[in-house]
Amino acid sequence: DAGVIQSPxxxxxxxxxxxxxxxxxxxGHNSLFWYxxxxxxxxxxxxxxxxxxxxxxxxxxxxxxxxxxxxxxxSTLKIQPSEPRDSAVYFCASSSRTDTDTQYxxxxxxxxxx
Amino acid sequence: RKxxxxxxxxxNVPEGATVAFNCTYSNSASQSFFWYRQDCRKEPKLLxxxxxxxxxxxxxxxxxxxxxxxxxxxxxxxxxxxxxxYLCVVNRDKLVFGAGTILRVKS
Numbered sequence: 001d002a003g004v005i006q007s008p009x010x011x012x013x014x015x016x017x018x019x020x021x022x023x024x025x026x027x028g029h030n031s032l033f034w035y036x037x038x039x040x041x042x043x044x045x046x047x048x049x050x051x052x053x054x055x056x057x058x059x060x061x062x063x064x065x066x067x068x069x070x071x072x073x074x075s076t077l078k079i080q081p082s083e084p085r086d087s088a089v090y091f092c093a094s095s096s097r098t099d100t101d102t103q104y105x106x107x108x109x110x111x112x113x114x
Numbered sequence: 115r116k117x118x119x120x121x122x123x124x125x126n127v128p129e130g131a132t133v134a135f136n137c138t139y140s141n142s143a144s145q146s147f148f149w150y151r152q153d154c155r156k157e158p159k160l161l162x163x164x165x166x167x168x169x170x171x172x173x174x175x176x177x178x179x180x181x182x183x184x185x186x187x188x189x190x191x192x193x194x195x196x197x198x199x200y201l202c203v204v205n206r207d208k209l210v211f212g213a214g215t216i217l218r219v220k221s
């Protein structure tokens with residue numbers, strides 16, 4: 001079975017540019033999570049969706065960040081405009097309704113904003 | 115104060131050693147508890163759940179003390195492949211991750 005798929009795996013962009021990160025959760029999973037990991041702050045939950053509906057976006061740093069889940073098999077995290085302090089690894093994870101405690105993480109997108 | 119606190123380490127141990135990691139959490143409403151493992155430049159993966167009665171999975175033993183809000187992980191007979199960062203995680207309607215403890219097992 002395919003795990004969580006994220007693209008791109010690496011992204012280097014310049015300050016002010018728009019960045020879009022993509023995620024495909026495991027088929028059949030109904031919850032999707034976006035995390036950010038930095039050395040300073042560790043792994044932080046940004047937002048999560050249940051059945052494609054955003055449930056908790058309290059971790060989204062500011063209005064420059066937005067996330068969508070138009071269907072059960074796809075989600076995007078957009079940063080516009082990007083800033084150097086957004087440089088981090090962004091993970092997407094999914095879980096099923098029968099095992100809400102176990103989250104399966106994608107390989108992450110390593111974002112560098114110059 | 116962070117909601118989940120861990121000693122960042124690194125713990126440098128020889129192969130075959132027994133090593134223990136501890137973690138404390140501040141929110142008494144936390145419902146379930148886990149250890150995740152993260153290899154260098156990889157994604158976190160669930161290692162094991164943690165129960166009050168304690169649970170064991172091969173060389174790994176996890177324990178929860180709700181009264182003290184304390185979680186532990188014991189690794190016996192350490193292998194080189196155990197080298198990783200171990201993340202303590204609590205669930206209070208969402209997963210909250212500790213910053214991780216680095217383990218380096220040396221030959």
